[in-house]
Each structure stands twice: as structure tokens, then as C-alpha cells.
Amino acid sequence: MPYVTVKMLEGRSEEQKKALVEKVTxxxxxxxxxxxxxxxxxxxxxxxxxYALGGKRLSDE
Amino acid sequence: MPYVTVKMLEGRSEEQKKALVEKVTxxxxxxxxxxxxxxxxxxxxxxxxxYALGGKRLSDE
Amino acid sequence: MPYVTVKMLEGRSEEQKKALVEKVTxxxxxxxxxxxxxxxxxxxxxxxxxYALGGKRLSDE
Amino acid sequence: MPYVTVKMLEGRSEEQKKALVEKVTxxxxxxxxxxxxxxxxxxxxxxxxxYALGGKRLSDE
Amino acid sequence: MPYVTVKMLEGRSEEQKKALVEKVTxxxxxxxxxxxxxxxxxxxxxxxxxYALGGKRLSDE
Amino acid sequence: MPYVTVKMLEGRSEEQKKALVEKVTxxxxxxxxxxxxxxxxxxxxxxxxxYALGGKRLSDE
Structure with missing residues (x-):
């Protein structure tokens, strides 16, 4: 504890994810x-x- | 904001998902x-x- | 199933919440x-x- | 209702998952x-x- | 890990909650x-x- | 997007929460x-x- 959840679009590299959890912690x-x-x-x-914003999925834009 | 999450069984078509986010929004x-x-x-x-209801997974029915 | 979660700022009336769950369903x-x-x-x-957007809580604006 | 969510590392067998939902229910x-x-x-x-604990992902250990 | 979340209607006693987390663990x-x-x-x-099921909140029944 | 959720025990001050959302962002x-x-x-x-760890709620320790 604390427990942190980061929800984001797929596509970040392993290096970015590794840095993300370090810096957020x-x-x-x-x-x-x-x-x-x-x-x-x-x-x-x-x-x-x-994932949709304004009723439109990112995949439909 | 608001943020809406719809949790459901896999298997709906892209057309259904597209309509779902539109109508819910x-x-x-x-x-x-x-x-x-x-x-x-x-x-x-x-x-x-x-996913289980009553202690039994749908895949075990 | 499906299970729908609507996360929003507090302050809506009971009438709004009642209509919300009806229409979303x-x-x-x-x-x-x-x-x-x-x-x-x-x-x-x-x-x-x-709740914060851009690093700033709504209560700090 | 109640709704129970079990979040865990991937890798358990189907038999374990089947028993898990039964016993938790x-x-x-x-x-x-x-x-x-x-x-x-x-x-x-x-x-x-x-998944990271202490700022380090399990995959980086 | 694992992390278990139990979502339920308010109203259970402290004794029930204490037993709940023990038995679920x-x-x-x-x-x-x-x-x-x-x-x-x-x-x-x-x-x-x-909380609503079928578009109707429990408080409206 | 991204959406970050920080789940923690109650008791932090407003100053701590303000700094938390800034630094995490x-x-x-x-x-x-x-x-x-x-x-x-x-x-x-x-x-x-x-909240319980090891089957025991913090309030029961």
C-alpha cells in the first residue's frame, strides 16, 4: 500500500514501462x-x- | 468525466462495440x-x- | 452481465441518477x-x- | 452481488482457477x-x- | 499478491467483515x-x- | 489518458494529496x-x- 494503477493505450516500449513504474513509485x-x-x-x-471519447472509439477515427 | 467502464463477455462484434459506446455516451x-x-x-x-456465477465458471457449464 | 460502472463527480440529484441507470441500461x-x-x-x-486533470485537483482551481 | 475480483499473476492452471472461484464463493x-x-x-x-513492487517490475528482477 | 476486492451492499457488521477477509484469504x-x-x-x-439491476436502483424498489 | 488511480489508507493531508497528484502526473x-x-x-x-493483509484487517491489529 499504496496501490497505483496506470491505465493507458497499448504501444509503450518495455523501457518506457520500466521507467514509468520507477518514477511513479x-x-x-x-x-x-x-x-x-x-x-x-x-x-x-x-x-x-x-476506448472512446465523445462516443467515438479511437479505432473509428 | 464521467468515466464509464463496461465489463462484458468477449465475443461482441466491432459494430456492436461501436454502437455501444455511442449509445452509452x-x-x-x-x-x-x-x-x-x-x-x-x-x-x-x-x-x-x-467469470463465475454461483461458484461455477461459464467455461465449466 | 454486462457490468457497467459510471464514475463521476458528486453532486447529481437522485432524479438524475435514477434516469442515468435507466438510460444506460x-x-x-x-x-x-x-x-x-x-x-x-x-x-x-x-x-x-x-480528482486531478493536468496535475491539478478540481478543488485547487 | 457481492462481486469479487481476484487479481493475480498469470500462470495458474484451469484446475486451480476452477477451485479458486468455488472456494471463494x-x-x-x-x-x-x-x-x-x-x-x-x-x-x-x-x-x-x-506489475511492480518497490518500483521494480517482476520481469526486471 | 493476489489482490482481492469484494464489492457489496453496505450493512454488514464488523464481525461479518472480519470473518469475510479471513475466510476469503x-x-x-x-x-x-x-x-x-x-x-x-x-x-x-x-x-x-x-446500484441498479435491470435499470432500477435498489433504493427505487 | 493515461488514467491513474492511487488507492491508499485515509489520513493524508490535503497538502500531501495536492503534491501527490502533481508529482505522479x-x-x-x-x-x-x-x-x-x-x-x-x-x-x-x-x-x-x-483492508486486510494476511487475512487480518488493519483495524483488528
């Missing part, structure tokens, strides 16, 4: 005081046909 | 007053071996 | 073919100090 | 009084490159 | 092989005006 | 390349009687 630890080893980060990827 | 906008361009819809699909 | 049933009695809708409300 | 029914046929269980699997 | 540990100390359980409560 | 923007104005952060707070 640092940010949460610094601002909440939680020790880093207690912070979990989950990445959830969405495909373009499963 | 309309319904949310009409009833909450939120402008359509601020409404996000996420589709999450489940497989039959990852 | 209709929209999901029409477009996915799921019978209405199988569709569940959850409303989750956020307060302005627990 | 029993546990929820016994302790909450909810009838078993009203209890839904969802399994969500994570891959090792999408 | 046991069930997950036995069937997945995960050690109990790694299993987290979250309880999320819903009010009757924020 | 920066971290996500730097590592994914997403523009800050597209990044949403949600804070979800848990009470000690709704």
Missing part, C-alpha cells in the same frame, strides 16, 4: 511518506477499439 | 448534463474461464 | 443484446479533492 | 449470508512486465 | 498456493441508490 | 510522453476496517 513515496517497498504499481493497457 | 450526457466530449468509455472483455 | 441492452435484467450499473462518486 | 456466502447464486467472481491476470 | 491461499501474508483483501461498500 | 508524462493536460489522477481512500 518515487513520486508516491515522496509525497505520501509510504516506504517504496510497500508501493505496488499495475499497468493496464487498452486497445484502440476498447 | 448519449445516455450519460442526456441524464447527467455532461458534454459528450468529456465522457470516456472503456470496454473490458472477460473470457468464460475467468 | 437501455443503451447497453439494445447494442449488446443482453437482457435488461442481467445488466448491473454501479455509480461511483468522486469528490473534487480526489 | 463459499467463503463469501458463509460470512456475508449472500446466496451463492448471487455471487459473481472475476479473475484478472497480470503479466510480469505489468 | 484462506480460500485464495489454498487454491492458488500464494502465502497468506501476500494476499490483500479490499472491501468496497455500495449504497442502495448507487 | 509529472512522472507519468515524462516516462510515457503523454501531455500533462491529458493525464487524470483519481485518489481512492480506504478505511482500516476495509
Amino acid at each position: 518515487d513520486a508516491v513515496s515522496e509525497t505520501t511518506g509510504a516506504p517504496k517497498e510497500k508501493i505496488a504499481v499495475f499497468i493496464e493497457e487498452m486497445s484502440k477499439n476498447h | 448519449d445516455a450519460v450526457s442526456e441524464t447527467t448534463g455532461a458534454p459528450k466530449e468529456k465522457i470516456a468509455v472503456f470496454i473490458e472483455e472477460m473470457s468464460k474461464n475467468h | 437501455d443503451a447497453v441492452s439494445e447494442t449488446t443484446g443482453a437482457p435488461k435484467e442481467k445488466i448491473a450499473v454501479f455509480i461511483e462518486e468522486m469528490s473534487k479533492n480526489h | 463459499d467463503a463469501v456466502s458463509e460470512t456475508t449470508g449472500a446466496p451463492k447464486e448471487k455471487i459473481a467472481v472475476f479473475i484478472e491476470e497480470m503479466s510480469k512486465n505489468h | 484462506d480460500a485464495v491461499s489454498e487454491t492458488t498456493g500464494a502465502p497468506k501474508e501476500k494476499i490483500a483483501v479490499f472491501i468496497e461498500e455500495m449504497s442502495k441508490n448507487h | 509529472d512522472a507519468v508524462s515524462e516516462t510515457t510522453g503523454a501531455p500533462k493536460e491529458k493525464i487524470a489522477v483519481f485518489i481512492e481512500e480506504m478505511s482500516k476496517n476495509h
Whole structure:
């Protein structure tokens, strides 16, 4: 605890994901005081046909 | 905002998903007053071996 | 099933929420073919100090 | 209702998942009084490159 | 890990919730092989005006 | 997008939450390349009687 979920479009590289979880963990630890080893980060990827803004899927634009 | 998540069994067609996000966005906008361009819809699909009702997975029926 | 979650800022009236779940259920049933009695809708409300866009909470604007 | 979500690393067998939903449903029914046929269980699997503890993904260890 | 979320109507007693997390943790540990100390359980409560089945909120029945 | 959810025990101050959403947004923007104005952060707070590790709620320790 804390538990952080990052939901984003698929397509980021492994290097980006690796940096993402590192930097997010640092940010949460610094601002909440939680020790880093207690912070979990989950990445959830969405495909373009499963995400819509304004009623239109990204895959339909 | 609002953010809408629709969790359902996999298997719907792209046409159904396209209509789903359109109609749900309309319904949310009409009833909450939120402008359509601020409404996000996420589709999450489940497989039959990852969903159970009454302790029994759909894949085991 | 399907299961629909609508996450939005707190402040809508009971009448709006009642209409919201009705219209969203209709929209999901029409477009996915799921019978209405199988569709569940959850409303989750956020307060302005627990939601940020662009790194700024609504309560800090 | 209740709705139970179990998020875990991918890799469990179908037999394990089958037993998991059975036993969890029993546990929820016994302790909450909810009838078993009203209890839904969802399994969500994570891959090792999408889960981090202490800022480090399992896939990077 | 695993992480278990139980979403249910508000109204259960503290004794019921205490038993719920115990029994669910046991069930997950036995069937997945995960050690109990790694299993987290979250309880999320819903009010009757924020949950609808068949387009009708429990608070409107 | 991306959408970030931070689930943590209740009790942090408004100053901590304000800093949390700022720093997390920066971290996500730097590592994914997403523009800050597209990044949403949600804070979800848990009470000690709704969170358990190893089958024991924090409120029972």
C-alpha cells in the first residue's frame, strides 16, 4: 500500500514501462511518506477499439 | 468525466462495440448534463474461464 | 452481465441518477443484446479533492 | 452481488482457477449470508512486465 | 499478491467483515498456493441508490 | 489518458494529496510522453476496517 494503477493505450516500449513504474513509485513515496517497498504499481493497457471519447472509439477515427 | 467502464463477455462484434459506446455516451450526457466530449468509455472483455456465477465458471457449464 | 460502472463527480440529484441507470441500461441492452435484467450499473462518486486533470485537483482551481 | 475480483499473476492452471472461484464463493456466502447464486467472481491476470513492487517490475528482477 | 476486492451492499457488521477477509484469504491461499501474508483483501461498500439491476436502483424498489 | 488511480489508507493531508497528484502526473508524462493536460489522477481512500493483509484487517491489529 499504496496501490497505483496506470491505465493507458497499448504501444509503450518495455523501457518506457520500466521507467514509468520507477518514477511513479518515487513520486508516491515522496509525497505520501509510504516506504517504496510497500508501493505496488499495475499497468493496464487498452486497445484502440476498447476506448472512446465523445462516443467515438479511437479505432473509428 | 464521467468515466464509464463496461465489463462484458468477449465475443461482441466491432459494430456492436461501436454502437455501444455511442449509445452509452448519449445516455450519460442526456441524464447527467455532461458534454459528450468529456465522457470516456472503456470496454473490458472477460473470457468464460475467468467469470463465475454461483461458484461455477461459464467455461465449466 | 454486462457490468457497467459510471464514475463521476458528486453532486447529481437522485432524479438524475435514477434516469442515468435507466438510460444506460437501455443503451447497453439494445447494442449488446443482453437482457435488461442481467445488466448491473454501479455509480461511483468522486469528490473534487480526489480528482486531478493536468496535475491539478478540481478543488485547487 | 457481492462481486469479487481476484487479481493475480498469470500462470495458474484451469484446475486451480476452477477451485479458486468455488472456494471463494463459499467463503463469501458463509460470512456475508449472500446466496451463492448471487455471487459473481472475476479473475484478472497480470503479466510480469505489468506489475511492480518497490518500483521494480517482476520481469526486471 | 493476489489482490482481492469484494464489492457489496453496505450493512454488514464488523464481525461479518472480519470473518469475510479471513475466510476469503484462506480460500485464495489454498487454491492458488500464494502465502497468506501476500494476499490483500479490499472491501468496497455500495449504497442502495448507487446500484441498479435491470435499470432500477435498489433504493427505487 | 493515461488514467491513474492511487488507492491508499485515509489520513493524508490535503497538502500531501495536492503534491501527490502533481508529482505522479509529472512522472507519468515524462516516462510515457503523454501531455500533462491529458493525464487524470483519481485518489481512492480506504478505511482500516476495509483492508486486510494476511487475512487480518488493519483495524483488528
